[in-house]
Amino acid sequence: MALCSSSLPPEGFFVTGTDTGVGKTLVACALVHCLRAEGRRVAAMKPIAAGCEDGQWLDVEALVTACGEWVPRTQVNPYPLPLPIAPHLAARAAGVEIRPEPILEAFRSLAQQADAVVVEGVGGFRVPLAADWDTADLAAWLALPVVLVVGMRLGCLNHALLTTEAIRARGLRLIGWVANTIDPHMAAFQDNVATLQERLDAQCLGVIPHLDGPDPRVAARWVRLPSHGRE
Ligand SMILES: Nc1ncnc2c1ncn2[C@@H]1O[C@H](COP(=O)(O)OP(=O)(O)OP(=O)(O)O)[C@@H](O)[C@H]1O
Ligand SMILES: C[C@H](N)[C@H](N)CCCCCC(=O)O
Numbered sequence: 001m002a003l004c005s006s007s008l009p010p011e012g013f014f015v016t017g018t019d020t021g022v023g024k025t026l027v028a029c030a031l032v033h034c035l036r037a038e039g040r041r042v043a044a045m046k047p048i049a050a051g052c053e054d055g056q057w058l059d060v061e062a063l064v065t066a067c068g069e070w071v072p073r074t075q076v077n078p079y080p081l082p083l084p085i086a087p088h089l090a091a092r093a094a095g096v097e098i099r100p101e102p103i104l105e106a107f108r109s110l111a112q113q114a115d116a117v118v119v120e121g122v123g124g125f126r127v128p129l130a131a132d133w134d135t136a137d138l139a140a141w142l143a144l145p146v147v148l149v150v151g152m153r154l155g156c157l158n159h160a161l162l163t164t165e166a167i168r169a170r171g172l173r174l175i176g177w178v179a180n181t182i183d184p185h186m187a188a189f190q191d192n193v194a195t196l197q198e199r200l201d202a203q204c205l206g207v208i209p210h211l212d213g214p215d216p217r218v219a220a221r222w223v224r225l226p227s228h229g230r231e
């Protein structure tokens with residue numbers, strides 16, 4: 001079992017996406033598997049989850065499973081919100097307000113228990129969480145390197161470039177990006193990937209094909225961990 005390097009800041013990533021439904025959970029879980037394959041003890045977070053099915057938040061369950069079931073759900077997911085809508089609205093409907101303190105406290109606790117923490121955002125990079133903050137603020141306060149999941153479909157170039165601009169505007173490091181095939185019929189797929197490789201100025205960590213019943217362990221075969229030397 002890997003030694004927990006509690007004295008050093010945790011390795012980890014903040015996983016964001018070009019939109020909701022682009023594969024953040026799939027890629028976050030794949031990155032967890034990649035880190036575990038290196039012998040690391042890995043925690044994961046889905047700080048805010050909006051939308052449950054039969055009383056379960058599927059992103060949270062996927063991340064807990066990927067970590068090997070040891071992580072406490074209350075720390076993985078401080079804000080489980082029932083409605084599958086924008087989180088600040090889901091919070092209002094649930095009678096709560098999303099605040100950073102419980103999330104940052106949970107992160108610090110997990111970071112002391114693990115060698116790495118993989119945090120999945122919610123929706124895209126600039127999702128409102130309350131009147132005075134959004135997911136970009138959360139990413140900035142966690143200060144983890146960012147992995148961008150590009151949901152490959154027409155329109156993703158603009159979303160990827162705008163998101164990259166916003167990440168860097170917060171002084172965050174875009175440590176890598178993943179092309180995830182959510183539209184298996186996307187025209188000029190390879191040329192779109194090549195355009196992203198030219199313009200994002202960050203390492204491509206992999207191109208995940210469209211998978212049948214996507215299993216993060218299978219997706220992990222198509223993803224590599226960032227090499228920290230270069231952005
Ligand atoms: N490469 C793929 N091949 C096939 N299906 C995929 C692939 N990537 C994602 N999916 C499917 O697309 C849906 C959205 O993926 P996922 O839940 O990972 O997105 P997300 O960005 O985490 O969404 P959210 O914003 O709700 O958290 C899921 O049903 C998932 O199984
Ligand atoms: C419900 C969905 N699956 C996500 N959990 C939340 C997506 C929030 C998107 C907000 C927005 O940008 O309009």
Ligand SMILES: [Mg+2]
Binds near residue numbers: 024025026059120
């Ligand atoms: Mg998700």
